[in-house]
Amino acid sequence: xxxxxxxxxxxxxxxxxxxxxxxxxxxxxxxxxxxxxxxxxxxxxxxxxxxxxxxxxxxxxxxxxxxxxxxxxxxxxxxxxxxxx
Numbered sequence: 001x002x003x004x005x006x007x008x009x010x011x012x013x014x015x016x017x018x019x020x021x022x023x024x025x026x027x028x029x030x031x032x033x034x035x036x037x038x039x040x041x042x043x044x045x046x047x048x049x050x051x052x053x054x055x056x057x058x059x060x061x062x063x064x065x066x067x068x069x070x071x072x073x074x075x076x077x078x079x080x081x082x083x084x085x
């Protein structure tokens with residue numbers, strides 16, 4: 001496996017290195033493990049589609065585009081409230 005150099009702010013590198021060390025890993029090992037577990041946007045979309053299909057098969061869940069937008073807006077509203085002190 002060849003290595004690559006990634007330029008990030010020093011503060012970000014130091015923070016990631018501290019997290020890695022707390023887990024008993026080198027920064028290189030921590031980032032390699034992270035890269036194996038994080039999903040790409042395409043993978044997230046694929047999982048979401050599978051979840052929607054499973055919900056539809058289980059209970060007929062299939063909101064129209066307008067209903068989905070309203071649900072997304074409501075979720076955003078609730079999340080913003082939860083973030084407030």
